[in-house]
Amino acid sequence: MSSDTPPQTDRTESRDQSDDSESALQTVVDQLSEVADEIDLDPNVVERLSHPNSVYEVTVPIERDDGSIEVFTGYRAQHDSVRGPYKGGVRYNPSITRDECVALSMAMTWKCAVMDIPFGGAKGGVQANPKDLSEREHERLTRRFTHEIGDIIGPMTDIPAPDMGTDAQTMAWIMDAYSTNVGETKPGVVTGKPMSIGGSEGREGAPGRSVALIARKAAEYYDWSLDDTTIAVQGFGSVGAKAARLLDDWGADIVAVSDVKGVRYEPDGIDTMAVPSFEEEPEAVTDDADEVLAPEQLFELDVDMLVPAAIGNVITKQNVHDITADLIVEGANGPTTHAADAILEERDIPVLPDILANAGGVTVSYFEWLQDINRRAWSSERVNNELDQEMHAAWDDVRTEFEQRSVSWRDAAYIVALSRIGAAYDARGLWP
Numbered sequence: 001m002s003s004d005t006p007p008q009t010d011r012t013e014s015r016d017q018s019d020d021s022e023s024a025l026q027t028v029v030d031q032l033s034e035v036a037d038e039i040d041l042d043p044n045v046v047e048r049l050s051h052p053n054s055v056y057e058v059t060v061p062i063e064r065d066d067g068s069i070e071v072f073t074g075y076r077a078q079h080d081s082v083r084g085p086y087k088g089g090v091r092y093n094p095s096i097t098r099d100e101c102v103a104l105s106m107a108m109t110w111k112c113a114v115m116d117i118p119f120g121g122a123k124g125g126v127q128a129n130p131k132d133l134s135e136r137e138h139e140r141l142t143r144r145f146t147h148e149i150g151d152i153i154g155p156m157t158d159i160p161a162p163d164m165g166t167d168a169q170t171m172a173w174i175m176d177a178y179s180t181n182v183g184e185t186k187p188g189v190v191t192g193k194p195m196s197i198g199g200s201e202g203r204e205g206a207p208g209r210s211v212a213l214i215a216r217k218a219a220e221y222y223d224w225s226l227d228d229t230t231i232a233v234q235g236f237g238s239v240g241a242k243a244a245r246l247l248d249d250w251g252a253d254i255v256a257v258s259d260v261k262g263v264r265y266e267p268d269g270i271d272t273m274a275v276p277s278f279e280e281e282p283e284a285v286t287d288d289a290d291e292v293l294a295p296e297q298l299f300e301l302d303v304d305m306l307v308p309a310a311i312g313n314v315i316t317k318q319n320v321h322d323i324t325a326d327l328i329v330e331g332a333n334g335p336t337t338h339a340a341d342a343i344l345e346e347r348d349i350p351v352l353p354d355i356l357a358n359a360g361g362v363t364v365s366y367f368e369w370l371q372d373i374n375r376r377a378w379s380s381e382r383v384n385n386e387l388d389q390e391m392h393a394a395w396d397d398v399r400t401e402f403e404q405r406s407v408s409w410r411d412a413a414y415i416v417a418l419s420r421i422g423a424a425y426d427a428r429g430l431w432p
């Protein structure tokens with residue numbers, strides 16, 4: 001099944017349009033086309049990359065705890081595998097759509113390429129609110145979803161991982177359902193598993209760690225001291241809480257953190273360890289806070305650095321002018337629309353893009369996959385050292401393009417990724 005992709009739009013044209021309706025897919029396709037022009041990427045490769053290889057839509061019926069049957073819709077989008085097996089997370093979210101999965105799968109292709117790890121891009125999910133599911137319902141949903149996509153995932157074909165609304169336990173159920181089906185234990189079919197069944201040290205904290213590492217690199221690049229840097233973080237889950245806590249530990253002042261209910265604001269700096277993360281207790285970030293702001297006020301705060309680490313398309317043409325931060329580091333996937341990105345560029349506010357900043361997750365997933373294949377566990381020191389090395393190498397590659405071509409950080413990251421993907425297509429010559 002192939003997808004109808006949106007038409008590519010001129011960036012200046014999109015500047016003049018309202019981006020109320022700019023979809024995540026439109027954002028990614030526009031970015032692809034802009035960078036393809038910059039590096040003269042073969043138009044055939046651009047055409048190929050503008051479409052997912054396959055998109056699967058499945059029906060996931062489960063028995064609720066009260067005995068009734070409820071039917072959910074699930075997706076798995078596989079974008080491109082020229083550099084290796086499809087790789088990407090599975091999210092449980094009531095508003096997830098087919099197109100959003102396609103957009104996120106495309107971003108995974110770029111992310112793996114910018115990190116130079118041998119995977120392509122995929123993403124999937126189920127249209128369900130994990131907060132409305134009991135643990136047994138979560139398990140039944142996961143096992144049935146795995147059954148429905150069982151033929152198209154596998155350690156050498158497509159390897160799911162956690163994303164919003166899913167966690168290590170979800171991955172354990174996927175691994176068990178898949179392994180039971182094929183009659184053999186296959187730890188490599190998913191990453192982000194519990195340690196007891198082949199998970200890796202450091203995977204859970206890895207995306208937040210990479211966000212913090214890139215934030216620190218960027219601060220150094222612009223000659224800031226982290227000790228004098230104030231930061232606001234949207235989302236206090238797997239990515240946001242870890243990033244905030246590390247940056248706090250490294251000396252920055254985290255002055256605001258938020259969840260769906262609001263913003264906890266402490267101008268003198270928050271003790272981030274004392275605030276419950278999403279995993280510790282959902283929707284509790286503002287509990288007992290002295291000062292609580294409305295969620296949308298986070299972007300208006302007078303801070304040095306902004307880290308959107310919750311959901312996509314939150315920095316838009318409508319609110320981008322409220323932003324006074326001097327630097328943005330994207331923890332979430334696709335938090336900035338293409339139109340808002342152009343305005344930030346005009347305003348000289350650098351944006352360190354998602355495909356670099358949060359790539360620690362898939363990088364440690366790659367380490368986990370290697371450990372599964374070799375049946376050898378790495379120490380947490382080894383995982384963190386190798387992650388730091390990979391992040392620094394990717395930073396250097398992106399910084400080189402940023403400086404040599406005088407493009408945005410996002411375009412520089414896309415250039416690194418698309419050059420590698422283009423070279424793989426050149427070498428393989430996949431055209432029939």
Ligand SMILES: NC(=O)C1=CN([C@@H]2O[C@H](COP(=O)(O)OP(=O)(O)OC[C@H]3O[C@@H](n4cnc5c(N)ncnc54)[C@H](OP(=O)(O)O)[C@@H]3O)[C@@H](O)[C@H]2O)C=CC1
Binds near residue numbers: 207234261295
């Ligand atoms: N987990 C991973 O391995 C990776 C995740 N990402 C991306 O990072 C982002 C966050 O994922 P992750 O940390 O795993 O998700 P989690 O489910 O762990 O946490 C999400 C957090 O965002 C908050 N949140 C949700 N909606 C809003 C909103 N509208 N405004 C403010 N806060 C909100 C939640 O708060 P509440 O408690 O109120 O629900 C929660 O604190 C996603 O874009 C994901 O794709 C990227 C790379 C890897």
Ligand SMILES: O=C(O)CCC(=O)C(=O)O
Binds near residue numbers: 111159191358363
């Ligand atoms: O760890 C992985 O394989 C993918 C994580 C993910 O979905 C992401 O980086 O957006």
